[in-house]
Amino acid sequence: MRFEKPVPLSEIRSLINARIVGNDDGSATGINEIHKVEEGDLVFVDHPKYYQKCIQSAATYIIINKETDFPSNKALLIVDEPFEAYQTIVRHYRPFEPLQKAVSDSASIGEGSIVMPGAVIGHHVQIGKNTVIHPAVVIMDHCIIGNDVIIQSGTVIGSDAFYYNKKTNRDVHYKKMLSCGRVVIEDAVEIGANCTIDRGVSGDTVIGAGTKIDNLVHIGHDTVVGKNCLFAAQVGIAGATVIEDDVILWGQVGVSKTLTIGKGAEVYAQSGVPAGLEGGKKYFGSPAEDAMLKKKELVWIKRIPALWEKAFGK
Numbered sequence: 001m002r003f004e005k006p007v008p009l010s011e012i013r014s015l016i017n018a019r020i021v022g023n024d025d026g027s028a029t030g031i032n033e034i035h036k037v038e039e040g041d042l043v044f045v046d047h048p049k050y051y052q053k054c055i056q057s058a059a060t061y062i063i064i065n066k067e068t069d070f071p072s073n074k075a076l077l078i079v080d081e082p083f084e085a086y087q088t089i090v091r092h093y094r095p096f097e098p099l100q101k102a103v104s105d106s107a108s109i110g111e112g113s114i115v116m117p118g119a120v121i122g123h124h125v126q127i128g129k130n131t132v133i134h135p136a137v138v139i140m141d142h143c144i145i146g147n148d149v150i151i152q153s154g155t156v157i158g159s160d161a162f163y164y165n166k167k168t169n170r171d172v173h174y175k176k177m178l179s180c181g182r183v184v185i186e187d188a189v190e191i192g193a194n195c196t197i198d199r200g201v202s203g204d205t206v207i208g209a210g211t212k213i214d215n216l217v218h219i220g221h222d223t224v225v226g227k228n229c230l231f232a233a234q235v236g237i238a239g240a241t242v243i244e245d246d247v248i249l250w251g252q253v254g255v256s257k258t259l260t261i262g263k264g265a266e267v268y269a270q271s272g273v274p275a276g277l278e279g280g281k282k283y284f285g286s287p288a289e290d291a292m293l294k295k296k297e298l299v300w301i302k303r304i305p306a307l308w309e310k311a312f313g314k
Contacts, residue, residue, distance in 0.1 A: 001180040001202045002030040003093055009061065012042065013077060015092055016085040021067055022075035028061050031089055031180070035240065035258075036203040036222065042089070044082040083165045083177070090178040090202075097123050097141065110147065122158070128187070140199065146187040146209070154194040158183045161201045161221030161239065177201060181222065186210075192217065198239070208245065220257065232269070244279060254286075 006027035013020055029040035034050065037043050037059040044063035045054035054062055055070045062074060063082045070076055079085045103109075103121040110129035115121060118135040125139050128147035133139070137151050140158030151157065161181070164174035181200025185207045191197070192215035199205055200222040207219070208227035217231050220239035230248045237243070238257035247261050250269040255261070262279025272286030284291040 001032065001090070001094060003028065006040070007093070009075065009077075012061075012089070016063070016077065016079055016088050018063070018077035018079045018085065020075055020077055022070065022072075024075060026060065026075065030202075031086065031093075032059070032202045033222070034059075036200075042077075044086045046082040083175070087178055090180045094142075094180040099123065104141075134193075140183075143183045143185075143199070145185045146189065148188045149185055150190045152191060152193040152195075152215070155191055156196045157185070157191075158199045159196055161198050163201050163221060163239065179221070181205065183207070186227075189213070192233070195219075201239075214251075226263070247279075 006029050008027050009020060009024050012028060028042045031042040034043055034054050034057050037057050039058050039060055041059045042061045042063060043054055043057060043059035045051055046065055051064065051068060060074050061077060062070065063077045063079060063085050065078065065080060065082050067076065067078055099120065099122055102119065103115060104123045104125065106123045107121045107125040109115060109127045110131065112130040113127050115133045116135045119133045119137045121139050122141040124142045127145045130147055131145055131149040133151050134153040136153045138156045139145065143158040160179040163177045165177050166174055179199050179201055181203045183197050183199050183205045186209035188210045189207050191213045194215055195213060195217045197205060197207065197219045198221040203222050205219065205222055206224045208225050208229065210228040211225055213231045214233040216234045218236045219225065220237055222240040223237055225243045226245035226247065228246050229243055232249065232251040234252045235249045237255040240258045241255055242260040244261060244263040246264045248266040250267065252270045253267045253273065255273040259276040261273065261277045264280045265277050266282045267273060267288055268282065268284040268291060271284050271288040273288045277283055277288065282291040283289060285294040
């Protein structure tokens, strides 16, 4: 999440009741997760396993629950509960705003675009030119929709991330991490009916220009989809995944989190993708493997009864 303007560290300190170690004269430009942070960002960490990864990330300001060594160009904001500090920052700088009408007054809709009856357009949404939003589409706050986009009925753009902070020492083990990110849909994208595209937790979920998405597709938080991809019905993609340009995912393909599918890869229907795939190849199966090798494997599996009978009799 980008702040509207840089926020002095002293303001953040007062908001979350933190003790600053290091340079306290700076200003934060936003708050983000470890894998998304840029220089000037805030990031939080509350587990020793991730201290160094967080401190060595691009973030300039680290919200942490323990004083530790850190680079001289950064600062620590020490609090008892870094996760709660993150929640406080999100609530303050991107507060929940109930929608009082179907199309928010703060939404921007470009020339030639059509929003059909029953669609809901949230606060600070930007829609480009010559885009068609069909009935019962919901576009949540701060999302950006490009030019020449088509979104079919029942689709939700910008639903909250499925992302939770887990602590077993409290009654409710899974606590919702507030989503303050966006969905950015580039030009000439088509999205079918009853799809869901989750907003980033604190960054952006991106759908690249020219990509076509069938009905009943789910795309998780912070996933970045390249240009000119094709996703058939019932594809499911987990969070923080990278799908490069020209990738084809056929029906009911399931893709796990935090992996990369390379440019031009094609994954056949009902395959499962638990790890990254090299571009320019065809894949099949669960776990997805080279399609020709997988087909040969299936042929041999079918021959097992005959081979068994030949070797050992009935």
